[in-house]
Amino acid sequence: MQQQPTNGWMRIMVVYRKPTCSLDKCVQFIGQCGVYTHCELYCPEMMHNGKLGWVFTNFSCRVMELTQESIWEYRNDPELFDSHEILIRPDQHAALIRWNQDLVSDKCAYNYSDLFLHLLPKFVAHALVPDDKDMLLNPPTKLYCAQAVILALRYALRPKHRISQLLVDINIHLCKPSCIADKLSVLFGKPIEMHCLPVV
Numbered sequence: 001m002q003q004q005p006t007n008g009w010m011r012i013m014v015v016y017r018k019p020t021c022s023l024d025k026c027v028q029f030i031g032q033c034g035v036y037t038h039c040e041l042y043c044p045e046m047m048h049n050g051k052l053g054w055v056f057t058n059f060s061c062r063v064m065e066l067t068q069e070s071i072w073e074y075r076n077d078p079e080l081f082d083s084h085e086i087l088i089r090p091d092q093h094a095a096l097i098r099w100n101q102d103l104v105s106d107k108c109a110y111n112y113s114d115l116f117l118h119l120l121p122k123f124v125a126h127a128l129v130p131d132d133k134d135m136l137l138n139p140p141t142k143l144y145c146a147q148a149v150i151l152a153l154r155y156a157l158r159p160k161h162r163i164s165q166l167l168v169d170i171n172i173h174l175c176k177p178s179c180i181a182d183k184l185s186v187l188f189g190k191p192i193e194m195h196c197l198p199v200v
Contacts, residue, residue: 008089008090009087009088009089009090010045010087010088010089010090010092010093011043011044011045011085011086011087012041012042012043012044012085012086012088012093012096013041013042013043013044013083013084013085013086014039014040014041014042014083014084014086014149014153014180014181014184015039015040015041015042015055015074015081015082015083015194016035016036016038016039016081016082016083016177016178016180016181016191017036017037017038017039017040017080017081017177018035018036018037018079018080018081018082019037020080024037024038027118030118030119031118031119031176032118032122033118033176033177033178034176034177034178034179034181034182035178035181036082036176036177036178036181037177038145038177039145039146039149039177039180039181040055040056040057040058040145040148040149041055041056041096041100041148041149041152042054042055042069042071042074042083043055043056043093043096043097044071045093046093046097048066048068049068051068053068053069053070053071054066054067054068054069055067055068055069056100056103056104056148056152057145058108058110058111058143058144058145058147058148059110059145060110060112060144061110062110063104063107063108063109063110064100064103064104064107064108064109064143064148065104066100066101066104071194074194074195075194075195078193078194078195079193081193081194082181082191082192082193082194083191083192083194084181084184084185084188084191084192085188085192086163086184086188088156088157092156092157093156095155095156096152096153096155096156099151099152099155099156100148100152102139103139103140103143103148106139106141108140108141108142108143108148109141109142109143110142110143110144111140111142111143111144111147112142112144113142114129114144114147114173114174115144117129117173117174118174118176122174125173125174126171126174129171129173129174130171131170131171131172131173132172132173135151135172136151136154136155145177146175146176146177146179146180147172147173147175149177149180150167150170150172150175150180151172153167154167162187163184163187166183166184166186166187167180167183170183
């Protein structure tokens, strides 16, 4: 596997998806999810199997997946996907890829138990499950989408990075895609619609 650096930096994107069906909208309402009900890490400069552009995804009823993706596929649904584009160092990019690849190889399952906590009143959920700051010490065996994104960024960027500092107070058991979007908006502004991004 090779990565292609751009001017000494590597691009990654946190991609957010709005509800796509009635079930998504139901989860959005009951869980008070905000604008987005799914997120994933898109690595447009990741080279794997001779192809460029890959996404790490956690969907219900599936183990964690690595799939080849073109930015044009996101653009096919211009109202559905928004994103934050982040530039990181090549060593951080390599760490992020390695972390996610290990989870894919280990067939990381979908984390239904934590997801169901979103159906509880917020104060009850926070009382039941305090944040787990040691989750990076032992690779998780199950994650839902927002957990996968936060842990990958925390692992690759390390605690003192400004992005890690923004994410440090998010309870990993109760995180949501919209919460990630709100946190990253402090640094990068509001998420940009994927069809508005320049293709590099």
